[in-house]
Amino acid sequence: MQAATAAPLRISDLPGPQGLPVLGSAHRIQLPHFHEQLERWQQEFGNIYRVRVWTREFIVFADPQVAAEALRDRPATFNRTERVSTAATEMGFGGLFASNGEKWRQQRPMVMAAFDPGHIKRYFPALVQVAQRLSQRWQDTTESGQDIEVQHDLMRYTVDVIAGLALGTDINTLQGDQDVIQKHMDQILPMLFRRTLAPFPYWRWFKLPADRRLDVHLEAFRSAVRDFIAAARERMARDPALRTAPTNLIEAMIAARDQPGQALNDQDVAANVATMLLAGEDTTANTIAWMLYLLSRHRWALERATAEVRRALGDDRVPTRLDQLDALPFLEACAHETMRLKPVAPILPHQAARDTVVGGVQIPQGTLCIFMMRTGATDPRHFPQPEAFDPDRWLRDDAAPGKRISMPFGAGPRMCPGRYLALLEIKMAAATLLGGFDLAHVASADGEPVTERLAFTMTPTPLRMRLSPRRSG
Secondary structure, eight states: OOOSSSSOBOGGGSOOOOOBTTTBTGGGOOGGGHHHHHHHHHHHHOSEEEEEETTEEEEEEOOHHHHHHHHHTTTTSEEOOHHHHHHHHHHTOOSTTTOOHHHHHHHHHHHHHHTOHHHHHHHHHHHHHHHHHHHHHHHHHHHTTOOEEHHHHHHHHHHHHHHHHHHOOOOOGGGOOSSOHHHHHTTHHHHHHHHHHSSSOGGGTOOOHHHHHHHHHHHHHHHHHHHHHHHHHHHHHHOGGGGTSOSSHHHHHHHHHTSTTOSOOHHHHHHHHHHHHHHHHHHHHHHHHHHHHHHHHOHHHHHHHHHHHHHHHTTOSSOOSHHHHHTOHHHHHHHHHHHHHSOSOSEEEEEESSOEEETTEEEOTTOEEEEESSTGGGOTTTSSSTTSOOGGGGTSTTOHHHHHHOOTTOOGGGSOTTHHHHHHHHHHHHHHHHHHEEEEEEEETTSSOOOEEEESEEEESOEEEEEEEOOOO
16 A cells, blocks of 8 residues: 655644644534534545544545555454444444454354345345335325334334344334334444544443443343344254254354354354344435435436336335346436435544555554545546436446445445345335335424434434325326
8 A cells, every 4th residue: 555656744744623732623523523524624634634532643534545445455454443343342242343353354254145145135025025014114104194204214124124134033123113122223323433432431430321321222232132142043953954054144153153163252143143233224224314315305316216116116016026126227326326425434434453654644553544435425526516416427337437436335355245235225115115105205303404413324314204105107
């Protein structure tokens, strides 16, 4: 990753916002808008700058080519930050997401196998059943004259999908309004974000009310994870063939855990189950929510996507075959355009695992770096009229370079293993809505403008959606 220029710059040579003693620039940062503040500083200081928050200094990179090069060089040169790894492990999901080095290499193949496209295609009939439940939920809400709580329903949808695919369990939160696991999951990632940016790990010595509430949610979540593992062990006891031919991630990890001399332990299994649930729920649900919002704001795109879906589905109201989803190029383009404008991971913090040079800057081992993932995707040098919602840009012959700039699933060896599933879920949910309903509007629940909020992932403010039954035709 050596720069082809003269001697690399030192970190002290970089520009950046003037900080205060002790605080640094912390007083200028609101956690829900941290990414937007970094984007404003990029406009002021350029594509590489430094910023200090409390006692920690970050180097911020906004050039997409630099980000792609650094991400491809993981895990040799960059890893999860120590603070993220430690906080995630303390909270019980220090699996593949938080692991580095050899531990990451041991777990990666099993997780990749769980999200292999062939495995996902075999799971498709169960995905159809989840989509049918989502459609029924929306129909019931619509008939009662109520608006739909968008993120609330979509997170139930995505957690049901990931639980079925990775855990082999039909938890069916879409048809249950009791104390569902999703209610507890919603509280975890925002607190992880708060802890990663806290000035010190205060919760180890004293706990604020938010930390005590988190403990309650974490215990309920861990209890559910233990139940998933116990159910999988029971299935494997009844059918020993599952040890040599596991059908999902949890069975594969249990089989590996039970092998003599295996480095995996019970905690690793539980951590990866928790990680799959959390990561599979939050990121995809929020991407779908952003997509529905953007379609509602661009009626021409909504009408075109609706017509495409209804042509592909024919008499169906919910997709029942993979070839129907394959016949939705414009809808898929809407998903890519949504992820360009509203990436759920607009910033990626990493820590240098060794001395290196990035973007012509000497980066010592242990340096904290933030790679900004949206700045390149909204730069007119890479995308004409970058602020416009233009799904057609992904259908043109020259779309390939844009995919190397807009990297919603990351890049390199640590690219999101669930990217194929995520795109399938997005298309399935959107086609279920457009195939069975007419979308009247999507707006914020409080009537205020819709804004971005960073809580580890970037979410819209709570959204409400008004549907009506599909008109004939």
